[in-house]
Amino acid sequence: MKPFNYLSNAVRAPEIVAILVRWGFEDLLLQLDTPQFLLKNLVRKKVTHLTAYERVRNACEELGPIFVKFGQILSTRPDRLPEPLVMELKKLRNDVDTQPFETIKPVALKALGRELEEVFAEFDPHPVAAGSLGQVYRAKLISTGAEVAVKIQRSEIHKTISADMEIIGWFAKQVHARIEELRPYNFPSLVREAEKRLEEELDYRNEADNAEIFIALNTEQANVFAPKVYRELTSRRLLVTEWVEGFAPDQITLEPEVAERVARMGGESIFHQIVGTGFFHADPHPGNMLITDDQKICFIDWGQAGQITMQMRFHLADMFAAITERDAVKVIRVAQHMSVDDRRIDRRRLEKEITFLLNKHREFGPTGTKMGTVGLEMLYLFGSNGIEVSPDYALLSKSILCVEETARILDPHFDIQKVARPYLVKLNKERWSFSSIRRQTLFPMLNMLRSMQRIPENMQRILQKVEDEKLQINFHHTGTENIEETINASMNRLTVGIIIGSLLMGSSLVITTGVRPFLWGYPAIGIVGFVVSGLLGIYIVISTLRKHH
Known part of the structure; x- marks a missing residue:
């Protein structure tokens, strides 16, 4: 993320602040030390009937296409954001003016x-x-x-993205530094990930x-x-x-039998992609699917796709089984296998939260909770309890939820569990086949033996570095994210202070020379120097007091 430059965003920044105030985020802006002049004479809407998450979605839609795209990308991170917010961000759709x-x-x-x-x-x-x-x-x-x-x-999309992402990055850093209750979400990290995803889609x-x-x-x-x-x-x-000639699922009318078959076909395709190949469309909402005249399904807009390994697919099958069995202990055990690190967790707290979630969603299927919704909530529980999983699991949960919602547009009785079960059974058979067991045991054992063979060589290399005095230990000090901004501000004030001092000394010398023209009986150049010095001094005092406040 680039450092925020107010001068280069002098038009866009006030516009963003005005929209945020309009949707009820004035208190948040005050906590971020937003300049007071940006908050004056702004229109406040009565939005108390909306939840905070609904206001976030409405603000993104009014802020423009880049904020909409940013929100859509964030909706793929249910492990880092609350499920109600993810569900609202999923509703963001591109409704922009054409160029x-x-x-x-x-x-x-x-x-x-x-x-x-x-x-x-x-x-x-x-x-x-x-x-x-x-x-x-x-x-x-x-x-x-x-x-x-x-x-x-x-046209000019890169310039627009650069400007808006610079402002988003500044807000993220301020939220992370100043609002302690939002710090666990690590918004700067989310913004960096979103920037990377946006670059890929561009x-x-x-x-x-x-x-x-x-x-x-x-x-x-x-x-x-x-x-x-x-x-x-x-x-x-x-x-x-x-x-491709076709209609979106929410814009076509089919006979009930045909609609049921097409819905099942779409669900089977997604699970074939996830379980069979490991490569899947990550955003199969109605706008990204077409149903042709001969009742085939075409997936379009492949900007977002996910990829999972065979081992990740095995974890997915275990997680499905644990959720349907309502076994909280098994869910935690599988989640720890899915984790990308070995951070210590509070198992008792996590087991209580997962048990509550499973009891809250007692039924799945057409009359119960969508399986994708449970997946999103489960990922958030993992993330908030220190279990960090691969982002592809989040894309996978979103994909399942999207296809579940799209299929129910065609067939209200669509049951994702019935569609998924044959694929998961086939995956389990493959998992416990002789060839798979051999691959999962023999090769790891060979790798372990090779690693043991390299131990003496590695030890010798370490001792050699100690002997040659080349051994280095690197430390990373956290909590210094804003040090560059602080140093830059201090250097700017120091530079202005030196300029003020130089102006005062130069003006004092000029005053004593009697150089024309005169102003109030004194050399005009000296008077102007004193005035400029005074104004710069007042600016430094005001900015320092404001920063301290």
Whole structure:
């Protein structure tokens, strides 16, 4: 994250503050030591009927597409954020104004390296869809005559993202440093992760890779597919795929039997992706799925995808079994295997919280709680109790919840457990097969023997470093995140102080020389020097008192 520069954000920062105040976050801004002049004469809405999480979602939507995208990325971290907040952030959808084609066309021309007429026989300048990062157009290729979808990144999007993420980063650092009850969420770390994810989504070649990986791994599923990618026309800011005619699940009416079959087909596809291949679409909400006229399902927008290893899939099967058996002890044991570190936890407290969660959600299925919702809440309990799991588990829970919600739009009686059970049974059979057991025991034993063989060599290397006086021990001192900002502020004040001193000395010398022109009987240059020194001095005093306050 870049350090916050108020001058470069002099227009956007007041706008963001005004929107946050409008949605009832004035108390938060006061705790962050926001300059008072930004909080004056602002309109306050009556939002007491909304929860804090609903106000966060509304504020993100009003703050613009980058904040919407940031919120969508945060919704994939249920292990770090409360489940009600994650559920609200999941509702964020891209509803943004379209850019005129004249504005976005230069991006396409630069990406293609030639005129549109040299590639496309037809190109409709009116976008069929607009998102926070890009817009989609319909076109026809000259080479094959095939209809294609052309996704073009918005003009100046990098500059917009840089400005907004700088402000978001500043808010995150202030919240982490000043509000103790929010410190466990580690917002600066979340912002850094979101920036990294955003950079990945800004490179459309990643989306093309994800779609092609899905196609390669799902050749057996004839009724589920992803659009073909035209790799020779795809670049960092331009994506060309085949055009797919279809309707979103919430925009189509099907016969009950057909709807039930399509819903089951979508659920089976997601579990085949998760359990069968380990590579899955991380955001299969209705806007990212199309149902074709021949009742096939097309997954589009592969900007978010997850990848889990075979061992992670085994942990997933164990976790499903523990939840359905309502065994809190087993849930904790599996969670510790899923953890990426060996931090000590309060098992008694965690067991009480998991037991309460399992008792709260006594039924799953069409009439009960969604399995994905339980997964999100469970991940938050793990995170808040010191069990840090791979972010891919969070993407997995979100994917299951999304497909569960989408399937129930088509079939209100859709039961994710019935769909998942055959895949989990097959996974368990594979897990305890002879070849799998051999792979899980023989190879680790061989690795352990190799490691034991290297012990004398490693010991000799350490002793050699001690003998050569080259042994180093590195310490990392936490809690110094704001030291750079403090040093910069101190150096700025010191510089201004030196300037003031120089002005005072120079002005005193000029006053005694009698150099014209005069002002009130004294040399004007000396008088101006004293005035400037006085103003700078007053500025330093006021800024110091404000910082102390």
